[in-house]
Amino acid sequence: MTETVALSTAPSTALLTDHYELTMLQASLADGTAHRRSVFELFGRRLPDGRRYGVVAGVNRLLDALERFRFDEQTIAFLADRGIVDQPTRDWLADFRFSGDIAGYADGEIFFPGSPVLVVESSFAEAVLLETVFLSILNHDSAVASAASRMTWWAGGRPCIEMGSRRTHEEAAVASALAAYIAGFATTSNLEAARRFGIPSAGxxxxxxxxxxxxxxxxxxxxxxxxxxxxxxxxxxxxxxxxxxxxxxxxxxxxxxxxxxxxxxxxxxxxxxxxxxxxxxxxxxxxxxxxxxxxxxxxxxxxAVDGYGVGTSLVTGSGYPTCGFVYKLVAREDADGTMLPVAKKSPDKISIGGRKYALRRRSAAGVAELELIGVGERPQDDGDDRELLKPLVEAGKIVGRTTPAESQAHHLKVRDELPRSASQLSRGEPAIPTEYIGDLKTRNPFAPRSAI
Amino acid sequence: MTETVALSTAPSTALLTDHYELTMLQASLADGTAHRRSVFELFGRRLPDGRRYGVVAGVNRLLDALERFRFDEQTIAFLADRGIVDQPTRDWLADFRFSGDIAGYADGEIFFPGSPVLVVESSFAEAVLLETVFLSILNHDSAVASAASRMTWWAGGRPCIEMGSRRTHEEAAVASALAAYIAGFATTSNLEAARRFGIPSAGxxxxxxxxxxxxxxxxxxxxxxxxxxxxxxxxxxxxxxxxxxxxxxxxxxxxxxxxxxxxxxxxxxxxxxxxxxxxxxxxxxxxxxxxxxxxxxxxxxxxAVDGYGVGTSLVTGSGYPTCGFVYKLVAREDADGTMLPVAKKSPDKISIGGRKYALRRRSAAGVAELELIGVGERPQDDGDDRELLKPLVEAGKIVGRTTPAESQAHHLKVRDELPRSASQLSRGEPAIPTEYIGDLKTRNPFAPRSAI
CATH class of the missing domain: 3.20.20.70 (Aldolase class I)
Structure with missing residues (x-):
């Protein structure tokens, strides 16, 4: 038997977190708002300049990170030594287990501006703690997958080989290999990715x-x-x-x-x-x-070429190394227990309050036409709408894992739904428009104007 | 006592490696060339477009990774299961301990095109295995530090706060926080970086x-x-x-x-x-x-601003998320035991054979004037040349660690040597030119033409 542990499974992910999440936790535990039921959504306001679509990756890694998000004794001792949070907060953290629900787009799914890629519903305390690690994983992995998908689309039947490890952080390299595989790459040069995720390696x-x-x-x-x-x-x-x-x-x-x-x-x-x-x-x-x-x-x-090895441009997202996803509180419980949509009032950073649903509307021929995002009642479905949010976590239990091979197959299938223009490399608008429907008025408790 | 282990110290880094390093090892072990004494150098051919200087970071992380570069039983079993290398190679890997010498630029040092940021001398077998993990670490961390240094320079006395974790891979975030600190940032939002490296956090x-x-x-x-x-x-x-x-x-x-x-x-x-x-x-x-x-x-x-929080542009290297460092064999033992300079013959990818020295020549007033890089005998020093390569590893023993605070102090000191024009944000040439001196003829065993 071995004495060491795989990189992916052992260590706690609890401190892959911004300091302010813990100070918010402390303040909200003290005033009681920490326990208000809350909905956070993770989404991007726009695609990188000129891109026609984005590709989600990192969802399974995110579930792994959630499983390892535990404040062990060593972590608690660090927080005490540095005086980062007080004793009641440390006691709460020592018992932390995520008990809420998470729905999200699957690994390999296509996303557009406004797509609610992840919806986290739990207490404020539980959901706010996960902000940074969730954003880190999805911003990175989806940036790589989004670039990778354009490469495999244009490579046609010729295999693409991922070989960018040396041009990115050593652990980002492992994640990049998986993201590339999800987006249709055939193999990776990265041996840790081969071991950790079971994907094929070559060299x-x-x-x-x-x-x-x-x-x-x-x-x-x-x-x-x-x-x-x-x-x-x-x-x-x-x-x-x-x-x-x-x-x-x-x-x-x-x-x-x-x-x-x-x-x-x-x-x-x-x-x-x-x-x-x-x-x-x-x-x-x-x-x-x-x-x-x-x-x-x-x-x-x-x-006269039979295969492509791709390095730097893959692991750096071909000019766009991050997706710009944000994680926003969109609804929370009021003092009397009713859920209220909320949003920051900012002219340059659009957020829409309220928990969203998301559907890909397709033509009768199966071609994607609209990204339908809304709050409240859903529109009539004539059978061509595809539900985009899948259950990932239910009452703290992980229910939504997929294998890399399943994620790749899903990607190739849903990419095939896109209008052919989505493969264009010239700069232009998203392949399909995002349409918001339903009751989108943000009932901002201070300023009852729509946030849109 | 705690039962879990810090993210930074426990797991093996041995598979943060490209597949081909192991297949080269197998072939060279079989034909005996694996044991030829070899010198590999890590350098960049150019700075990112328009940048005036680069900043080295990742050297201490690289030494940590070297220490954990061990093929444990689990790793060997994976290589066997996948048939990646044969039994004699696996036996050699199980005993692997780096026994050579490494010299390098210090964390916080400035670099220019051609600077031999790292020089690894050992057997081919030992040195080739480290290629990917060394490149990953230095390419990433130095890209972040290079961007960060321009930010702290222009911030003057106002503190810069690193808060980019959410926009990069969750482990790259931890490394980015350290790289930013080395380049003069005051604090980070990242708690794992605060724990692992002892740097200040805030939020x-x-x-x-x-x-x-x-x-x-x-x-x-x-x-x-x-x-x-x-x-x-x-x-x-x-x-x-x-x-x-x-x-x-x-x-x-x-x-x-x-x-x-x-x-x-x-x-x-x-x-x-x-x-x-x-x-x-x-x-x-x-x-x-x-x-x-x-x-x-x-x-x-x-x-009327007193401090800057910087996120996305920091962790993505402000447009240049990787340094483009390469790791090249520049000299190796011949069949009769003499060291031969070697280089690939490629018009578009310059490499210079032979082990380099590197000096920063300064004026009598202490202002940097030249990056002097050469092979063979050193030029006369009138006391104003600063030696850039420091011993990091000697006969396998790590001798060159520095603390984050020392690295930051070193950076601020050596940045201060640069001509004032180095702070320019307009596009332009490196702040000082790189000069190659000494015997640079690459004695390529097939084509005895200079590689330059």
Whole structure:
């Protein structure tokens, strides 16, 4: 048996929290409002500039984090030492178990401006504590999945390989690998992601391996001896044409693939394809990996390329490393026990009070037409509305887990519902409009004007 | 005593690794080249577009990760189950302990294009395994520190508060808080960072706390009861002028601060300053926190503002979430035991073979003039060159740890050496040029041309 614990399961997530959540807890416990039933919603006010849709990822990681959100003795001792909260608050925290309900969009689901990606209903005390860790996970993972989905869409049937670990925080790398997989990537280079989530990993050799050897031939022979003729040989360390010739001399036509990591990829790929074909290696694939993003992948569509390795642009959300999701109190119990919608009065930061429902309205042909978001009674459904909020947690019990493979399948299915224009890389409006319906008047206790 | 373990110390970091590092290990163990003495260098080819300097962060985290880089039984079992490497490789990994030397720029040091931020010398096998985790840590943390330093420079004496946790991966958030602190931030909102690194944390209340209460006055009274009159009240949930009036009615002139989180900050800050002064609260500070970056901070310099809370733009590197550092084999032992400089031959990705030294040349007045990087013999030093590479690991033993406070002090000191133009926010060239000296011919064993 092993003595250490997996990175994902052991440690408490309770302090992945902003200081002010605990000070709010202390004040509200003291005045009694901590126990008011409250609804928080997590949503984005807009998509990144020019994007047509976003992709939710991180929901299963969020459920894992919730399970490990416990204030153990060490954590309580830290809060006491630093004087962050008082003794009654520490006592409350020591017993903390989330007992409320959470509904949310599934991993792999598409989202639009205003989509209530997560709805948390519980006491104020329980729900406010989870703000930061929930936002961290969904803002990061969904940013990566949103970029990844554009890449896999444009890659068509060609596999995309996630290899961005080195360009992002070491744990963000693990989460990015999962987010990419959910959005249709075939494999990851990240071994911790392979272990933790069970997704496929792949890798062969870097330039350093060739440079380590006295000759490129020595390096290729060594790699083929170790990994077999089905391996991928990196052919651009010195002279590309020489390398391809040497590679096929060693393996014959059974060589799995060659990899190009620099230069003018479309023309080099064509040249290598011709050379491989002339050498009889017609089944040897060509993998390209040099600073690709969705635009490069689209540009390579007509090229003699069989797969894409994507790094930096994937893990940094291709220009948009965060989704800008916020987590807002939208309704809470009044002194007499009735639920009141609430919203901040701010002209530049729109929030809509009241607990939302969310439906994707589709045409009879199954094409998405509207993101319907509302408060109160739902509209008539002629059978083409798809319910977007799924139960994730019920009375503190986690009920909504999905596997990475299920999440990927869900993504590919719901992406297929979008109008074809959603794949456009040119800047433009969201693929479908968001429509608010129902009673949206925010009954702000101070200023009874609509928040919209 | 506690039963759980801190997030930072327990788990193995061994699989925060790209798959190909293990396949290269297997092949090189089989052919014997794994044991060749090798030098890898970590460096960036350029600064982000328009930046004048970069700031190193992550070095201490890297040393922590190295200490926990162990292939425990669970990890070995995973590699066996998946068939990632063969039995001899797994046996070698089970015994893995890094036994080489590492030198590097210190946390808080300034870097420029080509600066050899980290130099790892060991066997190929030992050094290649660390590639991904080292790059992940330094690429992320240095990107955040590089953005943070521009913010604290322009903030002048006003404190900067790190509050970006919600907009980045939950563990990247913890690392970002440390990177920001190294670059001069005063506090963080992130409690795990406060616990793990001992840096100061701060926080008071969000809009949800005001919305939870029946009136804004109830919320303010509750917060002041819990946190004292020195607290910071958030005054823009409803009507700003009303809120400031209510706040001072409750606390009198002893109120610590008010926080503005929306709207036209320079004009609102002036208006609130006037109101506070008229109410006698001349010492009550004004903190602003709405989507700030270094440009906003610079623009707020003349405004009546006493502190800045910075979130999204900090944790995303203000447009550049990764440094683009690479980790390249630059020298390795030949079959006969002599060290050979090596480099990939690529027109678009410059690497220079050979182990580097690095010096910051300063004028007699102490102003930085050149980043001197070379291979071979060092130039004459008239006493104004500062050695940039510090011993971090010697024969496997960690010797180079620094505390966050030391790193921050180092940063502020070495930033002060830069020419004043380094603070410019307009796009331009690095603050000082990088000069390569000495014997830079890369003795590429196949193509004896210079790699430059």
């Amino acid at each position: 062969t050799a870097a330039h350093s391996f060739t440079l380590l050897h006295d000759t490129e031939r020595d390096a290729f022979v060594s790699q083929v001896d170790a990994l077999g003729k089905g391996t991928t040989l990196l052919v651009d360390t010195y002279d590309l044409t020489e390398a391809v010739k040497t590679a096929i001399e060693i393996t014959g036509p059974e060589l799995g693939a060659v990899r190009l990591d620099s230069g003018d990829l479309p023309s080099l790929a064509g040249q290598v394809r011709d050379q491989l074909d002339a050498l009889g290696a017609t089944k040897t694939r060509i993998i390209v990996t040099s600073d690709l993003d969705e635009y490069q992948i689209a540009a390579l569509a007509p090229a | 008071t209340a969000a809009h949800s706390f005001t919305l939870l209460h029946d009136t804004e006055r109830d919320a303010f009274v509750s917060q002041v009861d819990a946190l004292g009159k020195g607290t910071t009240l958030l005054v823009d949930t409803y009507d700003l002028t009303e809120a400031v009036k209510t706040a001072i009615e409750i606390t009198g002139p002893e109120l610590g601060a008010v926080r503005l989180d929306s709207g036209d900050l320079p004009s609102l800050a002036g208006q609130v300053r006037d109101q506070l002064d008229a109410l006698g609260a001349t010492k009550t500070r004004i903190i602003v926190t709405s989507d700030l970056d270094e440009y906003q901070i610079a623009a707020l310099a003349p405004a």
